[in-house]
Amino acid sequence: xxxxxxxxxxxxxxxxxxxxxxxxxxxxxxxxxxxxxxxxxxxxxxxxxxxxxxxxxxxxxxxxxxxxxxxxxxxxxxxxxxxxxxxxxxxxxxxxxxxxxxxxxxxxxxxxxxxxxxxxxxxxxxxxxxxxxxxxxxxxxxxxxxxxxxxxxxxxxxxxxxxxxxxxxxxxxxxxxxxxxxxxxxxxxxxxxxxxxxxxxxxxxxxxxxxxxxxxxxxxxxxxxxxxxxxxxxxxxxxxxxxxxxxxxxxxxxxxxxxxxxxxxxxxx
Amino acid sequence: xxxxxxxxxxxxxxxxxxxxxxxxxxxxxxxxxxxxxxxxxxxxxxxxxxxxxxxxxxxxxxxxxxxxxxxxxxxxxxxxxxxxxxxxxxxxxxxxxxxxxxxxxxxxxxxxxxxxxxxxxxxxxxxxxxxxxxxxxxxxxxxxxxxxxxxxxxxxxxxxxxxxxxxxxxxxxxxxxxxxxxxxxxxxxxxxxxxxxxxxxxxxxxxxxxxxxxxxxxxxxxxxxxxxxxxxxxxxxxxxxxxxxxxxxxxxxxxxxxxxxxxxxxxxxxxxxxxxxxxxxxxxxxxxx
Numbered sequence: 061x062x063x064x065x066x067x068x069x070x071x072x073x074x075x076x077x078x079x080x081x082x083x084x085x086x087x088x089x090x091x092x093x094x095x096x097x098x099x100x101x102x103x104x105x106x107x108x109x110x111x112x113x114x115x116x117x118x119x120x121x122x123x124x125x126x127x128x129x130x131x132x133x134x135x136x137x138x139x140x141x142x143x144x145x146x147x148x149x150x151x152x153x154x155x156x157x158x159x160x161x162x163x164x165x166x167x168x169x170x171x172x173x174x175x176x177x178x179x180x181x182x183x184x185x186x187x188x189x190x191x192x193x194x195x196x197x198x199x200x201x202x203x204x205x206x207x208x209x210x211x212x213x214x215x216x217x218x219x220x221x222x223x224x225x226x227x228x229x230x231x232x233x234x235x236x237x238x239x240x241x242x243x244x245x246x247x248x249x250x251x252x253x254x255x256x257x258x259x260x261x262x263x264x265x266x267x268x269x270x271x272x273x274x275x276x277x278x279x280x281x282x283x284x285x286x287x288x289x290x291x292x293x294x295x296x297x298x299x300x301x302x303x304x305x306x307x308x309x310x311x312x313x314x315x316x317x318x319x320x321x322x323x324x325x326x327x328x329x
Numbered sequence: 330x331x332x333x334x335x336x337x338x339x340x341x342x343x344x345x346x347x348x349x350x351x352x353x354x355x356x357x358x359x360x361x362x363x364x365x366x367x368x369x370x371x372x373x374x375x376x377x378x379x380x381x382x383x384x385x386x387x388x389x390x391x392x393x394x395x396x397x398x399x400x401x402x403x404x405x406x407x408x409x410x411x412x413x414x415x416x417x418x419x420x421x422x423x424x425x426x427x428x429x430x431x432x433x434x435x436x437x438x439x440x441x442x443x444x445x446x447x448x449x450x451x452x453x454x455x456x457x458x459x460x461x462x463x464x465x466x467x468x469x470x471x472x473x474x475x476x477x478x479x480x481x482x483x484x485x486x487x488x489x490x491x492x493x494x495x496x497x498x499x500x501x502x503x504x505x506x507x508x509x510x511x512x513x514x515x516x517x518x519x520x521x522x523x524x525x526x527x528x529x530x531x532x533x534x535x536x537x538x539x540x541x542x543x544x545x546x547x548x549x550x551x552x553x554x555x556x557x558x559x560x561x562x563x564x565x566x567x568x569x570x571x572x573x574x575x576x577x578x579x580x581x582x583x584x585x586x587x588x589x590x591x592x593x594x595x596x597x598x599x600x601x602x603x604x605x606x607x608x609x610x611x612x613x614x615x616x617x618x
Contacts, residue, residue, distance in 0.1 A: 225380055226417035226476075230431040230483060231407035240434050244421050 107295040111287065115296075118276060119283035120303050126265040126279055129193055130200025131258055137201060138208025145213045156209065163206035168199070168264050175199040176271045192277045196268050204261050211257065215250035216242060252318045259311050263304065280304060330389075331356045331487055331518040332377060337386035339372055346372045348542035350386070354487075354520055359513040361529035361550070362522045364539035365565055370522045373539065374489050377520065378409045391486050407435060410480030414492040416472040418464040424451070424475050425460040428482045436483065443482075450478040454508050470501030474508055481512075488512065490521040526569060530554045538562045 065073070144156035163171070175198050179188065188194040219242050227237035266281035273282065284300030332354040339347040346369045354360050362370045375381040377388060379395050379402055388395040393405050418427050428447035432438045438446070451457045454474035464472055473493055480488060490509065494502045506528050513519055513532050523529060529536050529550055536553040538546040538561075546559045557563045567576070 220415075220417075222413060222415050222417035223419065226411075226413065226419075227431075228403075229378055229380065229406055229409070229411035230480070231403050231435040232431065233403050236434060240430060241419055245419075248421070 102294050102298045104293055104295045107291055107293055108299050111296055111299050115280070115283060115299060115303060119278055119280045119300065120307075122277060123262065123265050123279040123303075124307070125193065126196045126200065126268060127258065127262045129190075129197035130204060130265065131261055133197045133201030134204030134208050134257075134261070135254075137205035139212055141205055141209035142212035142216065145209060146216060160206045160209055163203050164210075166203075168203045169267055169270065171203055172199045172267045172270050175202075192268070192271060192273050195271055196265065199267070199271075200261055200264060203264070204257060207257055207260075208254065211250050211253045212246070215246035215253075218249050219245045248322060252315050252322065255311060255315045255318065259308050259315075262308060262311075330354070331358070331391055332520065333387075333389040334373075334377070335387040337373070337376060337388065338384045339369070339376060339381060340384045346542055347376070347383075350539075350542075350544060352537065352544065352547075354518060356518055357516045358534045359517075359519040359521065359532055360535045360537060361533035362520065362537045362539055363524070363526070363529060363554075363565075363569075364545075365568075368539045369542045370539050371491050374491050374520060374522050377487075377489055378406050378411055380411075403435075407483055408486045410477075410483060410485035410488040412473070412476050412480055412488065412490045412493050414495050416464070416469070416476045416496075418472055418476055418479070420464050423461050423463055424456065424467070427464070427475060428479050431479065432482055446482050446484075447478075450481045451475075453481065453511075454478045455504075468501055469497045470504045473497065473505045477505075477508055477512075487518045487520070490519065490523070492522050492524065494523070494525060524569060526554055526566070538565065540565065 141156045141159055144152040145160070147153055147156075175188075175195055179198075180186075188198060190197065223241055223245065224237055227241040228234070232240065265279055268277075268279050269282045269285070273279075278286065280300045280303050284296040287296035288294050330353050332352070334350055334352040337347055337350040337352075338345070350373060352360075352373075362373060364370050372381055376383050377390060377395065383396055386396065390405060391408055393408075394400060395402070395405055418424075419430065422430060425444070425447055428450060429440075429443040432443040432446060433440065436443075448457065448460070451460055454477055456471060456474055456478065459467060459471060459475070464475070467475065477488075477493075493509070494505050497505065502525070506525060509519070509521070509528070510532050521528075521533070531550075533550040535547060536550045537544055538553055538557070538559070540561050546553055546557060546562045552558075553562065554566065557566060567574070
């Protein structure tokens with residue numbers, strides 16, 4: 061670049077170049093792709109219409125149910141594991157660390173297969189309560205708990221030490237100080253990352269595919285794949301994808317707003 | 330005797346911080362603890378309500394032995410109010426909430442009773458109109474006065490102050506000190522770790538000079554601050570009261586034991602420096618250093 065250009069001119073040239081690269085990439089894809097075949101395979105309006113209302117009343121509903129039950133179980137378990145991680149009793153800390161590293165280090169799919177196959181083998185005659193919903197809650201929850209535990213632990217540790225000291229000085233016992241003073245502050249800190257975890261779980265619920273489910277228990281991915289197979293056309297996959305985005309995008313936007321609000325409320329951080 | 334400290338030792342790992350402290354505070358007495366940073370003043374104060382566990386020694390507060398392993402420490406702490414350098418108000422609660430939550434949860438007071446006590450104590454620190462504000466909306470001085478009111482709402486017999494004005498802007502120090510002055514005049518038993526020499530001189534019944542984990546000098550404020558007998562006390566006061574004054578290398582050293590070192594004879598103007606800082610205003614200003 062010529063040394064005679066001012067800084068502002070150089071910046072303008074650089075930005076122009078970046079726009080040019082972007083436009084070229086878009087144009088390349090637009091020209092090379094076979095739009096007609098794509099539309100035929102993925103965007104058949106009448107096929108899409110046939111998906112309703114089942115894709116909402118069954119598939120999306122089940123996806124939401126699986127996610128919520130998995131998250132609820134994961135939240136309770138994650139809270140317990142987080143408190144164990146922070147415990148003054150060393151074996152609790154070790155157990156929590158092993159749990160977290162174990163379940164964060166394995167693919168969620170493996171856990172699902174384990175829950176679906178190994179648990180019935182290990183405990184013959186016993187059924188996981190809730191049928192498929194129970195299995196999904198267990199599979200998703202076990203994985204989610206590991207991540208939630210780390211998030212909650214970080215949230216609790218982000219509360220300044222002086223808060224616990226002030227509470228103890230006022231005569232609060234340790235557990236009461238935790239519940240009355242530390243948790244409410246940690247809760248605000250962890251809401252955005254926990255909502256993120258919810259989005260991840262929402263997508264991971266697609267792994268139910270590998271548990272073997274009845275028609276009424278199908279969630280979005282299984283539903284979309286099954287119908288795509290029946291009609292030999294991929295339109296149901298596209299619609300299922302849009303249904304995911306219908307939930308995940310608003311949730312992500314919510315996280316961003318929550319994070320912005322937290323930043324305003326706690327300007328000292 | 331309201332507070333009784335006997336043979337107190339405290340080490341962090343292999344580092345001794347307190348090396349044998351004996352101190353008594355009578356009921357209604359105000360004792361100021363002064364000393365260089367790292368001398369162990371805050372640790373001493375924090376041992377009194379067991380925020381730090383003593384390595385060795387005995388501490389009795391209001392007849393209850395704090396250091397007894399069997400003691401109900403939560404019950405003892407209810408009778409000891411503590412005010413921190415960083416205020417440590419609960420940020421998610423309003424001022425009124427900060428005062429009522431501990432009363433409700435710890436003392437099991439009724440909602441109405443807790444609110445009534447909160448109002449009384451807010452009035453006492455002159456912040457009744459801020460009851461519905463959040464801590465972040467208050468100045469540092471106002472936050473510290475709320476922290477004092479919060480501690481008072483528990484009806485403590487003893488108040489501990491850990492450098493209550495050290496993180497305040499200079500113009501906000503006065504309001505906090507005047508609240509503390511009134512508290513002392515009302516007969517509260519107080520132990521105050523402070524750098525405010527004018528406050529120590531004017532309010533304290535007794536001043537304790539701590540250096541390197543031991544009490545070097547203690548006595549009436551006029552004597553310890555006004556006419557210190559020990560070289561280390563003189564050096565410290567000289568540095569606090571005249572922070573900008575030129576001095577020999579030995580005297581400016583941060584080593585706790587510097588007073589006894591070869592430089593200790595090098596402060597010929599230390600006595601003069603003290604005299605020139607005699608006016609309360611001058612002492613107060615330079616005391617912020």
